[in-house]
Amino acid sequence: MMIQRRSRTLATACLLAATATLVASGCSKSETTNNAGGDSSQGAQAAKTPEAGSGPGCSLQTYGAPKLDLKDAVVGFSQSEKEANPFRIAETQSIKDEAAKVGVKKLLTTNAQSQLSKQISDIQDMLSQGAQFLIVAPLNSDGLEPAFKAAAAKKVPVLTIDRKVNSTACKDYVAFLGSDFVEQGKRAADAVIKTTGGKGKVAILLGASGNNVTTDRTTGFVDRIKEKAPDLKIVAQQTGEFARDKGQQVMEQLIQSKPDITAVYAENDEMGLGAVTALKAAGKKPGKDVKVVSIDGTRNAVQALADGEYNAVIESNPRFGPLAFATAEKFYGGEEIPENVIISDRAYDETNAKASLGGAY
Numbered sequence: 001m002m003i004q005r006r007s008r009t010l011a012t013a014c015l016l017a018a019t020a021t022l023v024a025s026g027c028s029k030s031e032t033t034n035n036a037g038g039d040s041s042q043g044a045q046a047a048k049t050p051e052a053g054s055g056p057g058c059s060l061q062t063y064g065a066p067k068l069d070l071k072d073a074v075v076g077f078s079q080s081e082k083e084a085n086p087f088r089i090a091e092t093q094s095i096k097d098e099a100a101k102v103g104v105k106k107l108l109t110t111n112a113q114s115q116l117s118k119q120i121s122d123i124q125d126m127l128s129q130g131a132q133f134l135i136v137a138p139l140n141s142d143g144l145e146p147a148f149k150a151a152a153a154k155k156v157p158v159l160t161i162d163r164k165v166n167s168t169a170c171k172d173y174v175a176f177l178g179s180d181f182v183e184q185g186k187r188a189a190d191a192v193i194k195t196t197g198g199k200g201k202v203a204i205l206l207g208a209s210g211n212n213v214t215t216d217r218t219t220g221f222v223d224r225i226k227e228k229a230p231d232l233k234i235v236a237q238q239t240g241e242f243a244r245d246k247g248q249q250v251m252e253q254l255i256q257s258k259p260d261i262t263a264v265y266a267e268n269d270e271m272g273l274g275a276v277t278a279l280k281a282a283g284k285k286p287g288k289d290v291k292v293v294s295i296d297g298t299r300n301a302v303q304a305l306a307d308g309e310y311n312a313v314i315e316s317n318p319r320f321g322p323l324a325f326a327t328a329e330k331f332y333g334g335e336e337i338p339e340n341v342i343i344s345d346r347a348y349d350e351t352n353a354k355a356s357l358g359g360a361y
Helices: 010-019 086-102 116-128 145-153 181-196 212-228 244-257 269-281 299-306 321-332 353-359
Strands: 074-079 106-111 133-136 158-161 175-178 200-206 232-239 263-266 291-296 312-315 340-342
Touching (some): 074 116, 086 106, 086 321, 116 133, 158 321, 175 321, 181 200, 181 232, 181 263, 181 291, 200 212, 200 244, 200 269, 212 232, 232 244, 244 269, 263 269, 269 291, 269 299, 291 299, 299 353
Parallel strands (some): 074 106, 133 158, 158 175, 175 340, 200 232, 200 263, 263 291, 291 312
16 A cells, blocks of 8 residues: 655645646446536535645656647546446546647547556557657556556656556656545544444445555545444455445345444445445335445435435545646646645535535536
């Protein structure tokens, strides 16, 4: 697990925050299509002002890349997972929309279909097609080294979004843009504690292995429960692979093996919605008999919350386009970019769910 360190220079971070009306990360796999997007003005988020840290950030000079005007550039975007779920649909659309708004000469887009080997070849193919700047949504935190080496050999900067990579900033990539996933886990724990009164038995539906999102969201949740609610026992941790159908299957098994579960923490909305389906099929009332809290902020989950079948949703906003291109423009303008640009995420509960549907995706 990589620990998310706050950024290099406060001044640079403030400049980033000032121009960002921006977005946040998240991570889902699903077979279920959805009308993703929502009202982007309501859904926009701002970069947090990171705490000052030691050491330099990353500039065009230190990275060793040539100066570039994005309006005359070929930009590549590597999506990690198929666009059959709200997060990935909204993320890709945001990149496309902002590229058009900025006036990028040509945008190349690829989709790795959840295959690491394909994401590596996708990135290499975009480089062969003349990509001069890359935005990458990594499938896993490890394994993209061949792609990064290919980009470095051509002096093509790489900006990573929504999942961190276990590589060296300002060498293998410029910066990471995304959420504080440990904090998301803590906030989800706070929501579970609030809705259960800090007592009962909770099951965790884990995300896919091999990336920092799952690790960090689990760490944040478990640590906060231990700290604040010792009477709330974590009785199961099983992976649903960020997928709705897998989340449903795991929940069906848990209902049989641990029928006294009183709460479920799903590390993304798709698994949480799968759990809701399983609970209803078993004759239980989700949101009442079993509390449900998840992370992402999809419209379906926020609607379930408004309908009383959910208890809380912590946002992980996928609209990366504005932040990614604002960061790229600053980088090519000679400014120093923090290693981690952390984004503000809001939270949905019964008090704001109905009013906030327009901002969900």
